[in-house]
Amino acid sequence: MKSPFDLIKNYWVDLLFVAVSVALARYPEVPRFLSFINGFLISFLVWFSLVRYSFENTPVFSLHNSYKYLAYTSTIAGTLIIRLVSRELGGHVAPFFLPIALISMLISKEFALRIAVFLSVLYAYSTGFSMVDFGFALASSVVTAISTHDVSRRLDLARSAIFVSIISGIFFVFQSLLIGKPLNVIILGSTLIAPLIWSIVTVGILPYVEYASMIYSNIDLMELGNLNNPLLKNLSLKAPGTYYHSTIVANLAEAAAQKIGANAVLTRVASYFHDIGKAKRPYFYTENIGDDDLNPHDEIAPKLSHLIIQDHVKTGLEMAKKHRLPLLIQDVIPQHHGTRVQKYFYHKSKGAGEKLSESEFQYSGPKPQFKEAGIIMLADSVEAAVRSLKKPTPSRLKNLVQEIVFSIYNEGELDESGLTLRDLEIIIEEFTKVLVSMMKSRIEYP
Structure with a gap:
């Protein structure tokens, strides 16, 4: 069993964070010692039982x-802004x-819901642990977390604010009836308008938060x-085959x-950027080599071919960091190859009598760490394989997709991605549907 000193040593950042949060919840007042301790213990319990757990069980935090x-x-x-505004207005x-909208949009809805409870407890502490105030804060925060997590347009955020405004207004009317106070129309109006104003503030500061945090x-x-x-335009001009490949991916x-509940927007945008490093030496990649062009790999050793191909990962990552692309898109660039072996060059090396191991033809990884990367x-692998398929039929397409997906699964490349076997079955079905739709003009039906 861990001693109190071990807990302080392991969680001192969280203890300090909760203490500062409790102090700010009553700023600029200096609470009595016992009042502070009560607030700290309750907030500490909420933080460690709800929020701290997420740091260890939500993939993005690791x-x-x-x-x-x-x-x-x-x-x-x-906490500080809520205190200052509520104290004055x-x-x-x-x-x-x-804060809840920012956390919901940038991290996750589930984490935002946990923070909603924590902030509501702090707000209740600042008002003397009023259950009515706690209920109001929790209701508006929970609705905010749920309604803003999946927004993809600024208009969607405005709609979320309107929804929060309505819920807050209803809660205020209910609160007035519950305690028997006459309904104050001015306060009701400001209750309805406030979420709309704060949504405008959220839109204004969002780009700065994104740029700073990536x-x-x-x-x-x-x-x-x-x-x-600019990066995609450069890719389309220098490596049009890769650009086309990226759009199909x-x-x-x-x-x-979309079908398995992952972030479809992140997945699509990361797919656009996953091969941006190929713009450096486009003529070394199959999709950019014309039918009548000489393949430069025919003239060089397999090991050198491997090093040149692998370099697009390093180059792409450098370009992504230089242009401050989102962290998860940067992750996709190396992870979409994982630690797979470039089998074509490995077998070419063996055929030439070279005694090189498979590991010398591996990508450096890491393996996909989240569903979207997987x-x-x-x-990426399916698109590359389907490109060379002659006379595609729906059944041949599905068989090829199944073969590739389960080959990668059996290699262990998806072990850390969070994808389940059920997810893989759904992915196979969706890949097949998209490919059949794209190739219907080429497909020969039985």
């Missing part, structure tokens, strides 16, 4: 510390919408996926992501 920093700073800043206009909402991922993006991956790995 991928990048930036997600933790964003969670801490959004919560601290939210009243709790009915407190900006619960702002964590993007679906709203700005949609803008990033504009095909006039995006179509396949997006359809599969889907893109599968879509």
Whole structure:
């Protein structure tokens, strides 16, 4: 059993965070010692039972510390702003919408719901643990978390704000009736208007938060996926075959992501950028070599071919970092190849009598660490294989997709992605549907 000193040593950041949050919840007042301890213990219990658990069980937190920093700073800043506004203007206009919407759009709905409970407890502490105030804060925060997590346009965020406004107004009317107070029309009006104002503030600060953290909402991922993006435009000019390949991969991956409940917007946009490094030496990649062109790999050793092909991952990652692409898109660039072996060059090496091991023809990885990266790995391999399929029929397409998907699964490349066997079955079905639709003019039906 761990001693109190071990707990302090392991969780001192969280203990300090909760203490600061409790202090800010009453700022600029200095609470009495016993009041502070009560607030700290209740907030500590909520944080460790609800929020801290997410750090260890939500994939993005293990991928990048930036997600933790964003969670801490959004919560601290939210606590302070809620306190300042509610103290000066009243709790009915407190900006619960702002931190919860940011966390829901940038991290996840589930985590935002946990933070909603934590912020509501802090707000209740600041008002003397009023259950009515706790209920109001929790209702508006929960509705915000649920309604903003999947927005992909600024208009969608405005609609979420309207929904939160209606719920807040209903709660205020119910609260007035419950305690027997006459309905104050001015306060009701400000209660309805406040979420709309805070949604405008959220839209205004969102780009700055995204640029600083390199964590993007679906709203700005949609803008990033504009095909006039400089990196994508450069790819289309220098490596048109790769550009076309990326758009097909995006179509396949997006359809599969939608069906299994992954982030379809992230999947599509990351697919556009997964091979941007090929713009450096486009003529070394099959999709950019014409039927009448000489294949440069015929003139060089297999090991050198492997190194040249593998270099597009390093180059792509450098380009992504230089242009501050989202962290998860940067992750997809190496992860969509995982630690797979370039079998063509390995067997070519063996055929030439070279005594090189399979490991010398492996990509450096890592394996896909989240569902979207795993889907893109599968879509990338399927698109490359289908391109060479002659006389495709629906059954041949499905058999080929199954073969590729389960080959990658059996190699262990998807072990860390979070994809289940059920997910893979759905992905196979969606890939087949998209391919049949794309190739129907070429397909020979029996």
